Amino acid sequence: MSPLQVLRVAVRALMRNKLRSFLTTLGVIIGVSAVIAMVAIGEGAKARVEEAFASMGSNLLIVLSGTTSASGAHGGFGSMPTLTWDDLKAIRSEASAVRYASPQLRSNQQVISEDQNWATSVNGVSPEYFLMRTWPVAMGSPISPSDIETGSKVVLLGQTVVDKLFGSNADPTGQSVRIQKTPFQIIGVLARKGQSATGQDYDDAVFIPYTTFQAKIQGGLQKFMAGAFMVSAVSSEATTRAQLQIATLLRDRHHLPIGAEDDFSIRNLTEMASAQQEGVKTLTTLLASIAAVSLIVGGIGIMNIMLVSVTERTREIGIRMAVGARPRDVLSQFLVEALALSIAGGIIGILLGLLAANRLAANFGWPILIRLDIIAIAVGFSGLVGVVFGLYPAQKASRLDPIEALRYE
Amino acid sequence: MGKPLIETRKVSKVYRMGEVEVHALRDVSLTISEGESVAVMGPSGSGKSTLMNILGCLDRPSSGGYWLVGEEVSQLDRNALARLRNRTLGFVFQSFNLLSRTTALENVELPLLYAGISARERHTRARDALARVGLGDRLHHHPNQMSGGQQQRVAVARALVTHPHLIVADEPTGNLDSRTSVEIMALFQELGRTGITLLLVTHEADIARYASRVVVMHDGRVRSDEQQTALQAEPGSAPADAELSP
Numbered sequence: 001m002s003p004l005q006v007l008r009v010a011v012r013a014l015m016r017n018k019l020r021s022f023l024t025t026l027g028v029i030i031g032v033s034a035v036i037a038m039v040a041i042g043e044g045a046k047a048r049v050e051e052a053f054a055s056m057g058s059n060l061l062i063v064l065s066g067t068t069s070a071s072g073a074h075g076g077f078g079s080m081p082t083l084t085w086d087d088l089k090a091i092r093s094e095a096s097a098v099r100y101a102s103p104q105l106r107s108n109q110q111v112i113s114e115d116q117n118w119a120t121s122v123n124g125v126s127p128e129y130f131l132m133r134t135w136p137v138a139m140g141s142p143i144s145p146s147d148i149e150t151g152s153k154v155v156l157l158g159q160t161v162v163d164k165l166f167g168s169n170a171d172p173t174g175q176s177v178r179i180q181k182t183p184f185q186i187i188g189v190l191a192r193k194g195q196s197a198t199g200q201d202y203d204d205a206v207f208i209p210y211t212t213f214q215a216k217i218q219g220g221l222q223k224f225m226a227g228a229f230m231v232s233a234v235s236s237e238a239t240t241r242a243q244l245q246i247a248t249l250l251r252d253r254h255h256l257p258i259g260a261e262d263d264f265s266i267r268n269l270t271e272m273a274s275a276q277q278e279g280v281k282t283l284t285t286l287l288a289s290i291a292a293v294s295l296i297v298g299g300i301g302i303m304n305i306m307l308v309s310v311t312e313r314t315r316e317i318g319i320r321m322a323v324g325a326r327p328r329d330v331l332s333q334f335l336v337e338a339l340a341l342s343i344a345g346g347i348i349g350i351l352l353g354l355l356a357a358n359r360l361a362a363n364f365g366w367p368i369l370i371r372l373d374i375i376a377i378a379v380g381f382s383g384l385v386g387v388v389f390g391l392y393p394a395q396k397a398s399r400l401d402p403i404e405a406l407r408y409e
Numbered sequence: 410m411g412k413p414l415i416e417t418r419k420v421s422k423v424y425r426m427g428e429v430e431v432h433a434l435r436d437v438s439l440t441i442s443e444g445e446s447v448a449v450m451g452p453s454g455s456g457k458s459t460l461m462n463i464l465g466c467l468d469r470p471s472s473g474g475y476w477l478v479g480e481e482v483s484q485l486d487r488n489a490l491a492r493l494r495n496r497t498l499g500f501v502f503q504s505f506n507l508l509s510r511t512t513a514l515e516n517v518e519l520p521l522l523y524a525g526i527s528a529r530e531r532h533t534r535a536r537d538a539l540a541r542v543g544l545g546d547r548l549h550h551h552p553n554q555m556s557g558g559q560q561q562r563v564a565v566a567r568a569l570v571t572h573p574h575l576i577v578a579d580e581p582t583g584n585l586d587s588r589t590s591v592e593i594m595a596l597f598q599e600l601g602r603t604g605i606t607l608l609l610v611t612h613e614a615d616i617a618r619y620a621s622r623v624v625v626m627h628d629g630r631v632r633s634d635e636q637q638t639a640l641q642a643e644p645g646s647a648p649a650d651a652e653l654s655p
Contacts, residue, residue: 323520324495326488
């Protein structure tokens with residue numbers, strides 16, 4: 001018999017018991033759709049984490065100053081200024097794995113335009129800050145080194161701040177805003193950056209030269225800086241090296257004896273990113289393997305029904321053998337039936353899985369990412385399930401004795 | 410009398426049932442020529458079904474030789490036996506053994522399907538075979554829409570569609586009333602006139618009378634083997650014929 005004829009005979013046999021065939025396939029349908037949906041969601045989450053860390057900036061380290069421990073109450077990182085401006089210079093010049101370093105002084109302030117005002121985070125930074133975060137200006141010009149030197153009263157606005165103060169799509173370049181009674185000239189607007197992984201709006205911020213920040217926003221400390229350093233390593237592999245170099249440098253500069261605790265802390269954002277990605281990956285693998293188990297359960301369902309079918313159709317097998325079906329013909333007939341069930345289940349499962357992934361994504365606002373290789377693997381796997389679980393019943397059928405089979409009631 | 414179609418030499422069949430050996434056939438030597446119609450008779454347990462299974466290539470003898478159309482088939486494997494059943498033999502059973510929920514045409518096409526014959530030729534040949542048994546107008550009926558006699562005619566059509574040398578009929582009239590039995594026997598005799606050999610297993614002496622030779626089995630041996638003048642079945646005189654071929 002030609003393969004096409006075998007398939008036709010198989011499909012006809014399956015169509016005779018439509019409900020049973022459908023219920024048998026259901027196991028595979030659920031298994032495959034679960035795999036597809038879970039992987040789509042998992043991959044979507046992974047992509048979102050990647051995107052979030054990419055928008056934060058690449059290869060970043062954040063250096064925070066130490067903690068106070070007045071009266072036994074620990075104040076948390078950054079509560080006691082231990083980092084000095086000279087530390088920053090030293091990091092820039094001495095740590096070879098460091099590409100850029102910028103201070104990040106931050107204060108929440110009311111920013112006031114002609115007729116609106118908006119409380120936002122005011123950041124004192126150096127020009128490198130925007131390079132590290134790969135955050136270009138959309139309109140106007142960036143903060144220049146000379147702005148730092150002269151402590152000029154210029155400001156870059158984030159998109160959200162522009163929306164709130166001037167209305168969306170407005171170009172406020174050249175106008176001025178007041179921060180703590182000091183008028184600042186708007187020299188540009190930053191490109192929209194979106195949200196962080198934790199939902200924080202990157203665009204709800206304004207940036208001024210750190211020297212101006214010190215002079216106008218948060219005076220007082222001169223030698224120490226009341227904020228953090230943002231440092232980028234020369235490459236993602238170099239972040240750990242940069243972290244070590246900075247730690248050694250700062251311990252040396254702060255004259256910390258061996259065994260003493262650091263009076264600063266360094267956060268490695270790349271590590272955080274990969275840790276989070278690992279977490280998502282583990283979750284995806286877990287979900288996919290649970291789904292794969294249900295696929296195997298579906299396969300057992302197919303085997304069960306095929307065994308029932310072989311018994312039920314013993315007489316048919318006998319008739320077919322009597323008129324000249326070889327054991328191979330009987331084997332391929334039942335194998336193809338099992339395969340048809342499992343592959344049909346696989347295809348329906350893919351459609352349902354994609355549908356489910358889309359619904360979940362729409363309902364919960366999750367991103368999804370459909371991977372063609374996973375779809376191919378799911379179809380292949382369901383086919384494999386069909387062969388593996390269909391082989392035994394098919395063999396059983398093909399080994400029947402024609403005389404016994406014909407006598408079977 | 411034509412050349413030998415079937416030749417067995419000292420064919421024996423032994424079944425083991427636990428510790429006991431059952432000798433279903435003991436040294437059966439038989440020669441059947443082309444065009445003969447042979448009725449195999451005997452009480453149950455006489456070995457006539459075993460003989461039919463072996464001659465029909467459904468089973469292999471434990472010892473002895475079996476030549477079918479000059480080919481030694483007693484030691485062939487299951488695939489080769491299947492090919493012989495497909496090309497050389499046709500079966501007709503007591504309980505018709507048609508595929509249910511399958512049309513008459515498709516039932517008759519079944520052996521051709523396994524012979525690897527193209528769809529168009531299958532159709533033509535199956536239609537011809539059904540016309541030959543007088544069911545040209547029942548092509549698309551399912552077995553459950555047909556009478557016993559009609560179902561057995563479909564089975565005969567299925568047996569002869571491959572142009573076999575031999576038709577093996579196992580109690581073909583066992584499930585039919587006497588009127589319909591005569592019709593089926595008339596059909597067999599008609600086929601016999603075209604040169605097809607008939608091997609008829611039956612325990613009804615009435616039916617055996619339509620054969621040209623009667624072999625009686627007893628305890629696994631051939632007890633008697635006699636030529637006779639076959640009684641001619643006359644389908645024209647059978648009243649049921651009007652119903653069958655309107």
